Amino acid sequence: xxSKRRKPRxxxxxxxxxxxxxxxxxxxxxxxxxVAAAVDIAYFPEASRAMLKGPYDIGLVEGSITTHHDAxxxxxxxxxxxxxxxxxxxxxxxxIQALRNWVDTAEYxxxxxxxxxxxxTLSLSTPIAEHVPVDFELRGCPINKNHLLEVISAAxxxxxxxxxxxxxxxxxxxxxxxxxxxxxxxxxLGPVTQAGCGAICPAYGRGCYGCYGPMExxxxxxxxxxxxxxxxxxxxxxxxxxxxxxxxxxxxxxGEECE
Amino acid sequence: MSSREEGLSGLVDLxxxxxxxxxxxxQGWRVIGPTVRDGAIVYERVESxxxxxxxxxxxxxxxxxxxxxxxxxxxxxxxLGPQSWKKYLxxxxxxxxxxxxxxxxxxxxxxxxPPPRYAFLGVRACELAAIAxxxxxxxxxxxxxxxxxARRKNLFLIAVNCAQAAPTCFCTSMGTGPRARQGYDLAIxxxxxxxxxxxxxEAGSEQGASVLGQLRARQAGPADSEIAEKMAEHxxxxxxxxxETEGLHDLLYANWEHPRWDDAAGRCLSCGNCTMVCPTCFCTxxxxxxxxxxxxxxxxxxxxSCYTLSFSYIHGGSVRRSVRSRYRQWLTHKLASWIDQFGTxxxxxxxxxxxxxxxxxxxxxxxxxxxxxxxxxxKRRENRNGES
Ligand code: SF4
Ligand code: SF4
Ligand code: SF4
Ligand code: SF4
Numbered sequence: 001x002x003s004k005r006r007k008p009r010x011x012x013x014x015x016x017x018x019x020x021x022x023x024x025x026x027x028x029x030x031x032x033x034x035v036a037a038a039v040d041i042a043y044f045p046e047a048s049r050a051m052l053k054g055p056y057d058i059g060l061v062e063g064s065i066t067t068h069h070d071a072x073x074x075x076x077x078x079x080x081x082x083x084x085x086x087x088x089x090x091x092x093x094x095x096i097q098a099l100r101n102w103v104d105t106a107e108y109x110x111x112x113x114x115x116x117x118x119x120x121t122l123s124l125s126t127p128i129a130e131h132v133p134v135d136f137e138l139r140g141c142p143i144n145k146n147h148l149l150e151v152i153s154a155a156x157x158x159x160x161x162x163x164x165x166x167x168x169x170x171x172x173x174x175x176x177x178x179x180x181x182x183x184x185x186x187x188x189l190g191p192v193t194q195a196g197c198g199a200i201c202p203a204y205g206r207g208c209y210g211c212y213g214p215m216e217x218x219x220x221x222x223x224x225x226x227x228x229x230x231x232x233x234x235x236x237x238x239x240x241x242x243x244x245x246x247x248x249x250x251x252x253x254x255g256e257e258c259e
Numbered sequence: 260m261s262s263r264e265e266g267l268s269g270l271v272d273l274x275x276x277x278x279x280x281x282x283x284x285x286q287g288w289r290v291i292g293p294t295v296r297d298g299a300i301v302y303e304r305v306e307s308x309x310x311x312x313x314x315x316x317x318x319x320x321x322x323x324x325x326x327x328x329x330x331x332x333x334x335x336x337x338x339l340g341p342q343s344w345k346k347y348l349x350x351x352x353x354x355x356x357x358x359x360x361x362x363x364x365x366x367x368x369x370x371x372x373p374p375p376r377y378a379f380l381g382v383r384a385c386e387l388a389a390i391a392x393x394x395x396x397x398x399x400x401x402x403x404x405x406x407x408x409a410r411r412k413n414l415f416l417i418a419v420n421c422a423q424a425a426p427t428c429f430c431t432s433m434g435t436g437p438r439a440r441q442g443y444d445l446a447i448x449x450x451x452x453x454x455x456x457x458x459x460x461e462a463g464s465e466q467g468a469s470v471l472g473q474l475r476a477r478q479a480g481p482a483d484s485e486i487a488e489k490m491a492e493h494x495x496x497x498x499x500x501x502x503e504t505e506g507l508h509d510l511l512y513a514n515w516e517h518p519r520w521d522d523a524a525g526r527c528l529s530c531g532n533c534t535m536v537c538p539t540c541f542c543t544x545x546x547x548x549x550x551x552x553x554x555x556x557x558x559x560x561x562x563x564s565c566y567t568l569s570f571s572y573i574h575g576g577s578v579r580r581s582v583r584s585r586y587r588q589w590l591t592h593k594l595a596s597w598i599d600q601f602g603t604x605x606x607x608x609x610x611x612x613x614x615x616x617x618x619x620x621x622x623x624x625x626x627x628x629x630x631x632x633x634x635x636x637x638k639r640r641e642n643r644n645g646e647s
Pocket of ligand 3: 534539540541542563564565566588589590592593
């Protein structure tokens with residue numbers, strides 16, 4: 001980096017989420033010092049007392065929009081960030097909490113909270129890109145820390161990040177896994193899910209859960225047909241699509257088509 | 260041992276196969292062979308006869324594979340698993356380069372160690388043909404791939420003749436099997452008849468003859484060769500899948516607008532599994548990664564597939580956006596344009612792409628559908644960019 005130039009400032013912002021994705025950054029222990037040397041972490045309440053005012057060169061946004069307050073806050077965050085990158089399934093698709101989108105939220109609030117009138121919430125959990133323009137969406141539940149470092153490195157030098165958008169199957173085969181869909185009849189979402197995890201679940205005999213969301217050209221209708229051939233009924237197939245990326249458009253459509 | 264024109268042959272017993280493995284290991288080869296893992300027979304390092312899939316076989320159909328017990332002790336009583344030898348000769352991931360910035364200069368770091376000398380045990384006839392196809396593509400062209408070449412040149416190839424065929428096999432259509440005829444150092448025919456369990460070993464090279472000479476083999480007679488031929492005939496008679504190759508190249512070229520491509524695109528997941536399991540598909544991409552400080556960089560080569568959007572990405576976007584154009588690219592490359600490029604078919608009839616397609620798309624059925632209802636394509640004027 002050119003030392004005369006001021007260091008780029010990064011802000012990390014949290015919305016409705018579990019913090020797991022932000023923690024991926026802290027988990028990159030070996031690289032964190034490099035990140036700290038290359039950038040000014042100006043706002044990262046999770047990790048430091050840094051609460052410097054904007055504007056920021058890069059904003060990393062975790063979490064989905066579930067409250068009126070957050071719907072307003074994301075507008076302010078967007079205005080403060082030159083480049084806005086959303087990280088994780090909550091921010092890119094609405095997260096697991098988007099399962100509320102198919103139920104009566106008010107009824108849940110009444111059932112769960114002692115004093116429902118204190119709760120003000122939106123009936124939908126929605127991804128950041130439904131509220132403001134987003135420069136790059138980094139998928140995953142949680143994200144892969146190497147991807148995060150790649151996206152930050154790429155943003156710093158202004159190149160396109162090297163993040164695959166093809167299927168999990170490609171990674172699965174490179175890894176040398178025996179396909180559990182073919183060899184064991186397991187319903188695996190790998191063919192319609194974006195790569196990124198390195199095909200961890202199939203390596204341990206579990207079908208892909210779709211953590212990285214829909215791949216570039218997902219043919220969910222064909223996969224649904226195959227799941228039926230493997231002996232799954234509509235409700236089982238719907239449940240497969242309704243995971244961390246349930247509200248991602250292609251999975252949402254696929255799940256609804258199983259009704 | 261009998262000396263015939265095409266080389267030495269001899270008969271050995273079951274324990275000798277174990278001795279063969281240890282003999283090769285002692286002489287510096289790393290033996291890769293069939294072994295049972297995760298519900299399939301895969302090619303991995305084998306160190307003794309106990310690693311081999313003794314008594315195992317498999318059931319295969321389009322989109323389906325199940326490991327199964329045989330009623331006997333056969334060592335090679337299966338056909339093909341998900342992996343091909345490509346995994347070792349043309350590895351899925353290779354670091355091409357590692358560099359570090361030192362005092363303002365880019366320093367290329369030491370390259371990785373040379374690959375081991377591999378001995379492949381249990382190479383089927385169609386797989387020998389696939390290795391020959393990759394030889395042509397990766398070393399027989401103007402530019403040779405040094406990664407493949409380094410692994411290939413020290414190879415010891417032990418073929419196994421198929422005594423049975425899987426329902427997905429169609430080597431007979433492609434003229435590649437079921438009997439290994441050339442390109443091996445040693446060929447094994449497993450003879451299982453009643454109480455008799457022996458292996459006919461035939462040398463196909465000097466290197467093979469020398470290894471055979473170190474095993475305690477007893478002489479094989481004409482009757483044994485005859486058994487091997489009979490077994491090959493029996494395996495061939497079990498093959499029902501078929502591709503009519505006569506005029507196939509022109510048929511596919513003429514039918515580039517056939518409605519069957521749309522039909523296939525409706526079923527295809529564009530997942531890329533067929534290209535990954537294919538023993539001849541060779542495509543790779545190259546990715547550079549750098550650290551946050553910009554001081555350390557690596558360049559990686561990884562298997563790629565013509566089913567990905569990035570595969571056809573050029574300035575302005577991907578050329579093959581529709582799955583139709585991607586399925587068509589794969590099938591016509593394997594069966595037609597490969598011939599223009601390399602002088603042979605890119606398909607050896609192993610059937611892996613049929614078994615390991617998660618939705619069981621079968622190229623032999625796709626070809627048949629086009630052959631049965633050919634609709635000549637209009638002249639090429641509309642095909643500006645391969646997209647339609
Ligand atoms: S196990 Fe799943 S991810 Fe892996 S190749 Fe099979 S379908 Fe694809
Ligand atoms: S195209 Fe299919 S049948 Fe032909 S060699 Fe490749 S994997 Fe085998
Ligand atoms: S079929 Fe596709 S992946 Fe295979 S060699 Fe041809 S272009 Fe490459
Ligand atoms: S033909 Fe089958 S294996 Fe190949 S990309 Fe399509 S769905 Fe995947």
